[in-house]
Structures are given as C-alpha cells and as structure tokens.
C-alpha cells in the first residue's frame with residue numbers, strides 16, 4: 001500500500017518511496033508540512049548526528065529554531081504563530097538543504113546564515129572571521145565600576161585582535177563619547193570588520209588598523225584595552241570538533257600553551273594604557289596556564305554566563321608597578 005504522509009496537502013504530489021527511504025531530507029520535503037515538523041526533524045537529526053553547539057546556540061532546539069526561522073525569513077523573536085503554518089515546496093526544500101549542510105558539512109549555523117548575534121546586536125560574518133561569541137560582550141553590558149572602569153572617563157578604547165569588529169562595536173556603543181581603535185592581522189578579516197563598522201555608522205570614531213598587535217599604533221595610549229586573542233592551546237587545537245575547522249586557524253591557535261600572543265599583549269600593555277587604565281582579556285581554557293605563567297599578576301576574573309570565568313581584568317599599575325623596591329617585588333612574570 002502506498003504511504004500517504006500526514007501532511008494531506010502533499011498526498012496528491014505523490015511520494016517517491018525509493019528516494020525518501022534512505023534520506024530523511026528527501027523524505028522531509030515530500031512528507032513534512034509545517035515549520036513545527038521541520039524543527040522537530042532538525043532536533044532529532046542534530047542529536048542523532050552528534051552536531052556540536054559552540055557558536056552561539058546552546059542546544060539542538062535553539063539551533064533548529066534559529067536556522068528554520070532565518071531560512072524562512074521570519075522574525076527571531078516570534079515563533080508560536082508560525083509553528084503550524086504550512087510551507088511552500090521551495091520553503092521545504094530550502095529548510096531541508098540548510099539542515100543537511102549543518103549536519104553533513106558541520107558548518108556552524110552562523111556561517112550558513114551569514115550573521116551572528118551578541119545580545120541584540122547583529123554582525124555580518126563569513127568564514128574570513130571567527131563566529132563572534134566572546135564573553136567580553138557580556139562584560140560590556142554590566143556595571144563596570146567594580147572593575148575600576150568609570151564610564152565617564154573612558155575616552156579611548158582599543159580592541160586588539162578585532163576579527164569582525166564585534167567587540168569594538170559593542171564598546172563604541174557602550175562608550176558613546178569614546179574613540180575606538182581596532183587592530184587585526186588578517187586583511188580578509190578586516191574586510192568583514194569594515195562592513196560591520198559601516199553597518200553601525202561608526203566609521204567616524206572607530207578606526208581599523210591592519211597589523212600585528214600594538215605594532216600599527218605607535219605610541220597611542222588608551223583608557224581601556226579589550227582583547228579576545230587566539231588562545232587555544234596545542235592539545236585543544238588537535239581535538240577541536242569539526243565545526244571549528246571552518247573558522248580561520250589564525251583566530252584560534254595560540255601556540256602550545258595557548259599564550260603566544262597573550263605574553264606580548266601583557267608585556268606591551270603598560271606602554272599603551274593611561275594611568276589607571278584597564279586591560280580586559282579573554283583566555284578561554286588557557287586560564288590555568290596563564291595563572292601558572294604569571295603567578296604574581298593579580299588577575300581579577302569576571303563572572304559571566306560561562307561555567308568558569310575566562311575573562312580577566314588587570315590595571316596598568318598591576319602590569320607595571322610604580323618604581324621602587326615594593327613595586328619591583330610585585331612585578332608579574334615568569
């Protein structure tokens with residue numbers, strides 16, 4: 001007996017049982033009917049395939065809803081009214097195609113849609129930049145006074161290793177009176193950064209520099225330096241889930257202990273910080289290595305939604321204590 005799908009509207013078209021038998025996405029285009037159907041299928045298939053969620057959405061459900069909403073051009077903040085709306089043939093095909101790519105090619109959702117979100121801020125991205133997910137964006141939404149950062153006094157901000165310029169833009173919006181400089185080594189990434197800076201209309205006070213860490217900045221000094229550098233250590237690089245292999249390796253790899261760039265960032269920060277200035281740095285899983293390498297630096301670890309905080313803050317005076325015997329004794333270092 002011929003199988004007739006529960007989506008009665010498709011029964012007249014007929015189901016190709018041979019094509020549908022081995023391929024859930026061929027079957028889905030033929031047999032499924034609504035957005036709810038496709039979200040359900042996506043969750044089942046993501047779980048079954050062991051898809052990894054590390055690029056913005058925390059679960060199969062969140063990833064499925066996001067990909068389906070975006071593919072159909074629906075608002076991200078409104079799901080319920082659309083769940084049982086029936087889909088057109090080309091919409092079913094588009095959903096099947098994007099879900100298949102997410103699973104078969106392990107492409108992070110953000111690269112499939114060309115956008116990433118930090119809170120309610122949207123950034124255009126592609127594989128020239130890492131998918132924005134820095135916890136520093138969360139920190140910049142909070143009261144910074146306990147970290148010794150007075151909003152009214154922040155006039156110059158630096159974002160080192162800017163990638164898509166996401167953190168530089170978050171900072172420019174947080175500190176509307178400030179000028180922001182952002183440095184990036186990769187010209188490809190800078191092209192993406194420029195698109196985002198233009199999207200936010202910030203080109204008049206957010207300057208992009210191409211170069212190696214502080215090198216293009218001369219003697220410029222800042223009230224606040226932000227940085228989310230490449231910090232993944234050698235063993236973690238060798239064990240990355242497939243999704244991360246779509247990201248630029250130069251955005252992830254931080255050398256054997258993850259601290260190759262971090263060492264230079266710390267060593268040269270005092271020359272680029274104003275008195276009382278702060279360095280806010282994310283180091284991910286290299287936190288232990290950092291504390292072991294710099295046992296005398298008084299890191300303050302900032303609470304975020306991460307299970308273990310990986311964002312620290314240091315004052316200029318912590319990095320370059322005032323001259324004198326007491327100061328020299330406190331100096332951080334290996």
Ligand SMILES: C[S@@+](CC[C@H](N)C(=O)[O-])C[C@H]1O[C@@H](n2cnc3c(N)ncnc32)[C@H](O)[C@@H]1O
Pocket residue numbers: 129130131132133134160161162163164165166167183184185186189211212213228229230231248250251252261
């Ligand atoms: C972890 S990503 C962070 C990007 C962005 N700030 C974010 O949070 O999404 C690190 C970025 O640093 C850049 N980078 C790597 N080495 C660099 C260097 N020596 N100087 C400046 N940028 C560098 C990479 O190209 C990459 O875009």
